[in-house]
Amino acid sequence: MSYYKEDLNLINKNSLSQQKSTFKAWIFGRDREERSQVINALKQEQWPIVTIQSLDYFESLASQLSPDILILCSDIMSTFGNQLIRELRKKGITFPILCIGKILQAENCIIALEEGADDYLHSPLNKREFVSRARRAAKLTNRSHTTPANTDNNAKYTICNLQFYPETKNLESKSGQHVSLTKGEVNLLLLLCENKGVTISRQRLASLTETESSNSRTIDVRISKLKKKITLLDPNETYITSKRHEGYHFTSDTQAIQEIK
Template sequence: MIASILITLAKERSSRDVAQGQSKEFVSQVPGAVIWWLDDDVELTRQMRERLLASGWQLRTFHRPEPLIGALRTSHPDLLLLDQRLPAQLGTELLHQLREQGHLFPVLMLSGMGSAEDRILGLEKGAQDYLVKPFHGRELLLRCEQLLRSDQRRAITPIPQEQRITLGEVIFRPHEGSLQSPGHPDVILSRGERILLLALCRAPGRVLSREHLALASGSLAPASHSRSIDMRLSRLRRLLKQVSAGSLRIETVRTHGYALHTDATAPASEESSA
């Protein structure tokens, strides 16, 4: 009974903090980042949704583990917000499973249990940060920003589920850095080119800024002061045209960034038994 009352009070306090913080504008330096949030507190995720979107991020919410596990077969987030008390499972148990499967995206644990032992357990299971409920809305935004910026200063790498990515008639194998298409010689990409293509494949049809691509490639230099992204994109465009006869292309959206498009089917990831 007491635990139930404490949880209710915590939710009410979170709701007040969210409402009080709505007027404080926050704009991320990692625009376009994809955040997934697994939490059975539907009201809390609804209240925070607009603030996360207004910060420049994309948000996908889950209220049970099963849909999230299913979604990981074809895509993954740049950051996962993970509640500890889930239906029929603890968040730390799920996190342990995800790390065992090779998922390396950063995780921010959210929990009403704030003892030192609880925080240590979350970190031991693979979380990068731990935020105790109830929390102030702006603190959640700042924690997300810190994790996104620190993680994207490391070049992205393909996960086990990305053995093969289908782009129309072109097969992209990120681990090997190869492009394959019927009737065309295989194309081998440089490390920088395969990272850029992988970043674009993870956001099919979505516009990614130069800053986003620079961070994904592990560059610490400001994108506005470096021409390496332009040079890699230029060569990557030529290679994509060569292997796809022009059906697979990187389009420039003026003042916004770049997006990957194909005239055939939408990009999809799949595990390969080969």
């Protein structure tokens, strides 16, 4: 595209002058009104911004550069957003992704979280909340391109009959069978491991795993999918149970959880 080199120069220039409190943001969306709302919010924070409207342009950028955060607008999420997230995570590309979805697309955004997105918000956006969530995602999960081969394989948890490897996002049975976990599932499992025997509310789980706290259904969906993966490896044990109106906890037979370094 004719503006590609100019945008690359702009990104590199902004990278050099970037202040500590700002982050490079890529905004992928074709809806002018929503895109403008996102741009204006981040410009007030003096974040370097690149706007993307085509998949070809995105792939060209991603092959050479990496943002501090990628923001997928609702029109992208309603078409190929989840597929894009899945492909990025399969390639080991781990920069933070924040999704924006219409209220009617709530289920679509929940799927996005399972595919590896870091957070999502409903449109129309509350500017203050949006900036806060974007900044938090960029701060807490800002990483360059990495692959699973570069991670530390030493840290693990023993959970009854299973081995849990947070760094490689793997859960393994004694027989050697294993399943891959999403980032959201890893965060949930870690939190439950570190609070064994304690019932944690959905709101607390949402807050501590960087999920929209007002949507407890997101946590229910994640827990349900996590339990299904655990059952594939060990169908005879109950690891996670729910308490009505309270939250989730590990059952008493998981007290042998221990971290091994």
